[in-house]
Amino acid sequence: MAVRPKETVVPFAVHGEGTGVLQTLTAAGDAGHVFRADAYPAFGGEDSAPSPLFYALGALTSCNQVTASLVAKDLGITLGAWTFDVRGDLDTAVLVGGADGNANFDRVEVRASVETDADEEQFATLVSETARRCPVTQLFQRSGLEFANDWTRAPLPATVGA
Template sequence: MQEEPPVTDGSRPTVPFVVEAEGSGVAQTVTAPGAHPHRFRADTLPAFGGADAEPSPLSYALGALTSCHQVTGSLVARDLGLTLGTWRLRAQGDLDPSVISTGAEGNANFVAVTVEVDLGTDATPEQFARLRSETERRCPVTQLFQRSGLAFTSRWNALPLGG
């Protein structure tokens, strides 16, 4: 299957996502403005100069990945006429900290990311495979990770509804 090039000519509408942030040291408060502003705080591990008082930006990135899987997967399931139950997701990013902490040459990105999905569903094995592939294709955060060049692995397990 050949990948479509991104549309950049303005022929499709876009939805802007905005965050604003303020902080000192390595701690920060991030606000997603709008009719119902949402705020969250970020810090980092002591090895990177933080107090570990809040999740790190890398934890938020992995959380964005699991959350986007669930949002996108729910939309795909609706399109496929599938019923979904409970989602249980786990994401692990393996990071070589030498670039960020000591300035070593290399890529500051995760070396590898693994996502594990356990999902209650009424899908047949064929439908579940389609749900998985379409979710990963349509999920913006998955695409950010996959297109960054890191080793991306996902394991999806279908569970009985209510399981």
């Protein structure tokens, strides 16, 4: 009997081609989004495109915003404008020098601010549920690095004509 894939599983695929450390990537799917990755000169690149590490941190912010939007819908709250600042501390001794150890970030800190009509309790649920349900947050948290997740609730601006 053949095993059927779960109906809720959506495959994500990327194709990459390149030379040196410069790569052009194409996301699978109808849109076929194309993006490039390069590295700083210290890592053998020309800094002509974001580093894969910037993409990893950017994926963290984007995935949090997407996931929080889904969670907010479940909670019946409204979200407005977002700001994110993410910092990843990377000891390059393993990556560049080949030292023993873990090539992962040592620490990643997320600072997020979102406009919302959520009360304090709803906002706490929004933050915890987003962290639990966000695939990219889970990748970072489960990797064993030190992970800080600091969110601030800001009021929604007054609606025009209200």
